[in-house]
Amino acid sequence: MAKVKTRFYCQSCGVESAKWVGKCPSCNEWNTFVEEVVTKPESNKKTTTGLSTKHGPIILADVEAQEQSRVISPDNELNRVLGGGIVPGSLVLIGGEPGIGKSTLMLQIAIQLQGTKIAYVSGEESEQQIKMRADRIGIKNQDCYLMTETSTDKILKYFNKIKPELCIIDSIQTLRSPYIESTAGSVSQIRECAGEFQRYAKESNIPVFLIGHITKDGNIAGPKILEHIVDTVLQFEGDRHHTYRLLRTIKNRFGSASEIGIYEMQQDGLRQVSNPSELLITQNKNHLSGISIAATMEGLRPLLIETQALVSKAVYGTPQRSTTGFDLRRLHMLLAVLEKRCGFRLGDKDIFINIAGGLKVEDPSIDLSIIASLLSSLEDVAIPSNHCFAGEVGLSGEVRTIARIDQRILEAEKLGFEKIYISANTKGITQSKFNIELEEITTVEELFRSLF
Ligand code: TYD
Ligand code: MG
Numbered sequence: 001m002a003k004v005k006t007r008f009y010c011q012s013c014g015v016e017s018a019k020w021v022g023k024c025p026s027c028n029e030w031n032t033f034v035e036e037v038v039t040k041p042e043s044n045k046k047t048t049t050g051l052s053t054k055h056g057p058i059i060l061a062d063v064e065a066q067e068q069s070r071v072i073s074p075d076n077e078l079n080r081v082l083g084g085g086i087v088p089g090s091l092v093l094i095g096g097e098p099g100i101g102k103s104t105l106m107l108q109i110a111i112q113l114q115g116t117k118i119a120y121v122s123g124e125e126s127e128q129q130i131k132m133r134a135d136r137i138g139i140k141n142q143d144c145y146l147m148t149e150t151s152t153d154k155i156l157k158y159f160n161k162i163k164p165e166l167c168i169i170d171s172i173q174t175l176r177s178p179y180i181e182s183t184a185g186s187v188s189q190i191r192e193c194a195g196e197f198q199r200y201a202k203e204s205n206i207p208v209f210l211i212g213h214i215t216k217d218g219n220i221a222g223p224k225i226l227e228h229i230v231d232t233v234l235q236f237e238g239d240r241h242h243t244y245r246l247l248r249t250i251k252n253r254f255g256s257a258s259e260i261g262i263y264e265m266q267q268d269g270l271r272q273v274s275n276p277s278e279l280l281i282t283q284n285k286n287h288l289s290g291i292s293i294a295a296t297m298e299g300l301r302p303l304l305i306e307t308q309a310l311v312s313k314a315v316y317g318t319p320q321r322s323t324t325g326f327d328l329r330r331l332h333m334l335l336a337v338l339e340k341r342c343g344f345r346l347g348d349k350d351i352f353i354n355i356a357g358g359l360k361v362e363d364p365s366i367d368l369s370i371i372a373s374l375l376s377s378l379e380d381v382a383i384p385s386n387h388c389f390a391g392e393v394g395l396s397g398e399v400r401t402i403a404r405i406d407q408r409i410l411e412a413e414k415l416g417f418e419k420i421y422i423s424a425n426t427k428g429i430t431q432s433k434f435n436i437e438l439e440e441i442t443t444v445e446e447l448f449r450s451l452f
Helices: 042-047 076-081 102-112 127-137 152-162 187-204 276-280 328-342 364-379 405-414 444-451
Strands: 005-010 033-039 091-096 118-122 144-147 166-170 208-213 232-237 244-252 260-266 269-272 291-298 301-313 321-324 349-355 387-389 419-423 437-441
Touching: 033 187, 076 244, 076 260, 091 102, 091 187, 102 118, 102 127, 102 166, 102 208, 102 269, 118 152, 127 144, 144 152, 152 187, 166 187, 187 208, 276 301, 291 364, 291 405, 301 364, 301 405, 321 328, 328 349, 328 364, 328 444, 349 364, 364 387, 364 444, 405 419, 437 444
Parallel strands: 091 208, 091 232, 118 144, 118 166, 166 208, 291 387, 321 349, 387 419, 419 437
Antiparallel strands: 005 033, 232 244, 244 260, 260 269, 291 301, 301 349
């Protein structure tokens, strides 16, 4: 092999060095030097013809718009998060914690795409393991090629031979480029391997999906090194002990970055959930106290979620506050508002909050529903099951307006709710437009009076 020239660069200020150093002489940061390829052997250059070298600068208005015909996959949730189908030549990164179902999702998409030649590269599992998983999913596809290979050089060679129409790499952390010394999974390897596949995708106009593991602190392969290289970043998340999984768009060059897709993990693979609200609300006939329904938004999708609260007298010295799927500090804030603005004595109570379905909700519009559940449990009076809530609660106990209120109201109406509590300050909403009754409130105290 011809000589490959590599150099070390500081990740924080960009200073170059011939060998690795622990402390950057320029910015004084520690441990920031990473090896990168500077020149590659000639033979390799032939396959990587630079895109821009074909012609010089051209005027933007003269560029012919080519309608990129997207590949519409049978998976509607995936199409949705990608902004309406798979864009040819795009590089998509799917991140997620280990065991969440990334390999299952991608294998499922690979075998569902009948009639499209797929290359599924796995550096983590053997052919037999993948076959077992495919059998579990149950569908057969004659055009799906398997490869258990970790060298990017060989993978690209095979790609050029079998000419796939879609490539899946599981996972980027297991790959190794022969041009770099460091071990698989290191920052320089990941960056170089992703760069090679990016070039491949752009030159051949074939979409490439990269699976990436997320480190403990939630970054994809460490310090977000891949996010700017790829076109689209999707995150697969959910609670491993629950069946729901969310596929969230974090970055998308070809569509909205606030889409989500919802799946349910079953015995035979992942199933698309097209009407999530119906599943997240347990239809409870014998009305129990401490339960209310929040009209929240996940990305651009309205989602009605059940919130549960339990308020009971503390038996042990220090009262406990515990939440699942909701920010504990936010709960403390809401409890302080209830104490100060409505005069409830909660200091000697154990308080538990639970969001149904193992979801984590960050949308502040869930506040009103949390308060309603808390009040309902405290008073031990059930809230009618056809009522729902949407509003953010401020520090002075005021109910604030939230974004996309009309979408939430329409979703609640669609699911058969008869009354929705919203902020009285909401603009542009009139009762005459909706069949569902709008109950406009200004403060938490008003909510209490209206409910009980
Ligand atoms: P996997 O795709 O291997 O996760 P990742 O690639 O993100 O590490 O998913 C593994 C989990 O999914 C495992 O705990 C078993 C579960 N699973 C099902 O429940 N049903 C199925 O049909 C499959 C294939 C997996
Ligand atoms: Mg996997």
